[in-house]
Amino acid sequence: MTAEAGRLWGGRFTEEPDEAAWRLGRSVHFDVRLWPHDLAGSRAHADELLRIDVLSDDDHRDIVGALDAIGEEFRFGTFRFSEGDEDLHGAIERRLVELCGAVGGRLRAGRSRNDQICSDLRLYLRDAVGGILVGVRGVQSALAQKAEAVLDWLAPGYTHLQRAQPVVLGHHLLAHAWALDRDAGRFADCRSRLDVSTLGAGALAGTTLPLDPAAYAAALGFARVAENSMDAVADRDFAVEFLAAAALLGVHLSRLGEEVVLWSSAEFGWARVGDAFSTGSSIMPQKRNPDVAELVRGKTGRLIGDLVSLLVTLKGLPLTYNRDLQEDKEPVFDAVDTLALALPAMAGTVASLVFDRDRLAATAAGGFALATDVAEALVRAGVPFRTAHERVGALVSDCERAGVELAAAAPDVLRAALPELDAGALPGLLDPQSAVARRAATLGPDPARVQAQLDRLRRRLVPRGG
Ligand code: ARG
Numbered sequence: 001m002t003a004e005a006g007r008l009w010g011g012r013f014t015e016e017p018d019e020a021a022w023r024l025g026r027s028v029h030f031d032v033r034l035w036p037h038d039l040a041g042s043r044a045h046a047d048e049l050l051r052i053d054v055l056s057d058d059d060h061r062d063i064v065g066a067l068d069a070i071g072e073e074f075r076f077g078t079f080r081f082s083e084g085d086e087d088l089h090g091a092i093e094r095r096l097v098e099l100c101g102a103v104g105g106r107l108r109a110g111r112s113r114n115d116q117i118c119s120d121l122r123l124y125l126r127d128a129v130g131g132i133l134v135g136v137r138g139v140q141s142a143l144a145q146k147a148e149a150v151l152d153w154l155a156p157g158y159t160h161l162q163r164a165q166p167v168v169l170g171h172h173l174l175a176h177a178w179a180l181d182r183d184a185g186r187f188a189d190c191r192s193r194l195d196v197s198t199l200g201a202g203a204l205a206g207t208t209l210p211l212d213p214a215a216y217a218a219a220l221g222f223a224r225v226a227e228n229s230m231d232a233v234a235d236r237d238f239a240v241e242f243l244a245a246a247a248l249l250g251v252h253l254s255r256l257g258e259e260v261v262l263w264s265s266a267e268f269g270w271a272r273v274g275d276a277f278s279t280g281s282s283i284m285p286q287k288r289n290p291d292v293a294e295l296v297r298g299k300t301g302r303l304i305g306d307l308v309s310l311l312v313t314l315k316g317l318p319l320t321y322n323r324d325l326q327e328d329k330e331p332v333f334d335a336v337d338t339l340a341l342a343l344p345a346m347a348g349t350v351a352s353l354v355f356d357r358d359r360l361a362a363t364a365a366g367g368f369a370l371a372t373d374v375a376e377a378l379v380r381a382g383v384p385f386r387t388a389h390e391r392v393g394a395l396v397s398d399c400e401r402a403g404v405e406l407a408a409a410a411p412d413v414l415r416a417a418l419p420e421l422d423a424g425a426l427p428g429l430l431d432p433q434s435a436v437a438r439r440a441a442t443l444g445p446d447p448a449r450v451q452a453q454l455d456r457l458r459r460r461l462v463p464r465g466g
Helices: 019-025 028-051 057-075 088-106 113-149 169-193 213-220 229-234 237-263 291-314 323-352 357-364 371-380 385-402 411-417 423-429 432-437 447-461
Strands: 154-159 162-168
Touching: 028 057, 028 088, 028 113, 028 213, 028 323, 057 088, 088 113, 113 169, 113 213, 113 229, 113 237, 113 323, 113 447, 154 169, 154 357, 154 432, 162 169, 162 357, 162 432, 169 237, 169 447, 237 291, 237 323, 291 323, 371 385, 371 423, 385 411, 411 423, 423 432, 432 447
Parallel strands: none
Antiparallel strands: 154 162
């Protein structure tokens, strides 16, 4: 590699870097995606250098013109990295000097790659969060739309993957949408906390040049300026917060994906995933596999890995910048890319689901799903819940032995077990449709409440400035 290459630190060295060392440290193949942010920071810096007379008007014009030209090269894919470019910052400076001569070497005054890179990454994430929020809202909208279509369809609700109590399908689908709503909140929160300008921190201790940190913040649209130059260059909390939000979002998508896989099995028989979101088998002609839901579930492993990877990188680093921090970018980019794939695929999968109303209704009432309702009816008739639970449990056990559901139990058995209850009230008590409506006063699946819940969710999905 040659001295004029995009290496920013050759002066005190007499030997060229070792090939393996160079390859280990090189980051252009991944930090290239920060180019718009790096150039924005450089323009702001050129303006500051002009203000403090480190650049003349001519220098400034040449440098900004060259930065614009470099931006065009990146945009049109014509920017060529050279073998000697170590990272994006070096590559851009190398190109700047090629385009405008020695004056290009003036731009580095008063800044360091240390304050530059964390500024770039904050700018990148500020944009990326906007895209992820659109994706999250997309999955929520698909859930809301599906919930509306099947709002009052009866479905069995589960705990321990055992049938527990009947619900309506709209309630079940919206449960996933609310988890995603918290994810959206976490990303928005992360975005507001990362909205901090770090330029002016220099390598770690600022600079003797009278550069104004607030001017960078204003130029780059940051809400605040970092308080402490050492914290500014050492801090990657914003990337951890982003990855934590991404990992938890991944967990939610994975849980939804897992349910889609279950629902589409013959054993559940709840739903069919649309052709466009299913695949066949290369050997078994009859197969119809919910691969998209499985892949989203599978991708969550990498999202969790990305978070753990950065946490482990940070643990034990002394202040301030350490080269380990170069390892922050690939997990962040991987999480952004993974979510960019997973979110629309999951939205499409949900939208493609066709539920089997009869199958759902048939299973909603089974498995003694209304035993709790019967016990609560006894409570309303004055029986202590502990006793009611005991008695209904024994009744269920008798019915199980007789191979019948509660509704089909012999009238004398019912009368003996539930003397406080009016026999005429029993059919209503054991009807799942009435059972969901009985939950109107609580957080449960009463269809009217589910409709109100859906309306509240919909209001949250209206975009409010990204
Ligand atoms: N490529 C480096 C990174 O991503 C930029 C900062 C390098 N700073 C340094 N002192 N070597 O972290």
